[in-house]
Amino acid sequence: MTLGVGWRDWHRKRPNARAWRACWLAVCWLALAPLLRAQVVVTDDQGVSVRLAQPPQRIVSLLPSLAETVCELGQCHRLVGVDRYTNWPAVLRDVPRVGGGLDPHIERIVALRPDVVLLATSSRAGERLRALGIPVVALEPKTHADVQRVLLRIGALLQVSDPLRVWQSIDAAVTAAARSLPDHARGVRVYVEVSPGPYAAGEASFIGETLARLGVRNVVPASMGPFPKLNPEWVVRADPDVIVVGARSAVDLLQRPGWGAMRALRGGHFCVLTPADSDVLLRPGPRMGEAAAILARCLASKAPRDPGGRS
Known part of the structure; x- marks a missing residue:
């Protein structure tokens, strides 16, 4: 009699099929979770x-x-x-x-x-x-x-x-470079040459975006593409206030047709970047904030006090 009651009591209290299934799924999840998390x-x-x-x-x-x-x-x-x-x-x-x-x-x-x-x-x-x-x-x-x-x-x-935090740091560095620009450098017209040819950084390039954030104007319009090859005489006609070039381009600047008469060159309103600084400027990556600072320092020191008169 006692045995019969005990059996019925156990049978009544044993886990049902649904409970067993839930338990099994939980065990499987615990076993597989590390593998699932590892999938990239x-x-x-x-x-x-x-x-x-x-x-x-x-x-x-x-x-x-x-x-x-x-x-x-x-x-x-x-x-x-x-x-x-x-x-x-x-x-x-x-x-x-x-x-x-x-x-x-x-x-x-x-x-x-x-x-x-x-x-x-x-x-x-x-x-x-x-x-x-x-x-x-x-x-x-x-x-x-x-x-x-x-x-x-x-x-x-x-x-x-948190890779987003890294991006926020880069973006903040670009903003800081823009804020560092003195008033006399804001709004000046800039020509940035990325390699001999000459090839220039247009408004549509990442360098053009950086110039825009610095509050200056790029003489190479977006319609010409991000990095167009230009006729040297086109740059003379564009008549930028400040010229930015790398060491390779600087070698023959004054030998280009008409460049010797450009007010930016005659007035010393140009920067020649070191190879290391050129690398920073030309690579669209995590040193973009540093690139903005390089441009800001150039503009602060070389922009004419009176762009109209190039003084």
């Missing part, structure tokens, strides 16, 4: 969704601004290969070189056993690397908004915390 999915600038089993620990970069972004996120140690032009931060100078974005050494890249390769959308290496089974993420920042987007995307790829 990023869509690159070519619209390709790249799926990795876990955040990449071995990265090859074929674009300086992308390598700089990885480092700005505190992950320099993950870079096992970089392109020949990457030279900042200094710790990357000892990282193996794998050619350039347009002429990469595929064999060297494969030998480095990367978990992922970061490259520009214009790089020729993407298809070949994918065919070899190496994940590729193509990203190419061309505007301020692109720099923010790429930084956040690489942050998601690397699973780092």
Whole structure:
């Protein structure tokens, strides 16, 4: 009798099927959660969704601004290969070189056993690397908004915390550079040459965006494209108040037709950037705030006190 009552009591109190199922699902979730969290999915600038089993620990970069972004996120140690032009931060100078974005050494890249390769959308290496089974993420920042987007995307790829804060710091540095500009430099007309040719930074470029945020005017309109090749005589007619060039361009400035008569050159209203400063200015990446400061210092020291009279 007692045994019968005990059996009925246990049968009445035992967990039902639904409770067992819930318990089983909870156990499965606890077991699988770390694996699910490790999954990384990023869509690159070519619209390709790249799926990795876990955040990449071995990265090859074929674009300086992308390598700089990885480092700005505190992950320099993950870079096992970089392109020949990457030279900042200094710790990357000892990282193996794998050619350039347009002429990469595929064999060297494969030998480095990367978990992922970061490259520009214009790089020729993407298809070949994918065919070899190496994940590729193509990203190419061309505007301020692109720099923010790429930084956040690489942050998601690397699973780092709060990449937005890094962007906010960059953006704040650009704002600080703009606020530092003295009144006499505001509104001046500027010509920025990015390489001999001459090739200039137009209003549509990320450098043009920086100039706009500094409160000065770019003589190269957006309609000409981000980095147009110009006729030297066009620049003479544009008659900028301030000229900004790199060391390579400065060599023959006065030999260009009509340039010797330009008031900006005759009045000393021009800046010649060092190679290091040129690198900062020409790379749309995490040093964009530093680039704005370089331009602001140039304009503060070289802008004419009276733009109309170029004094």
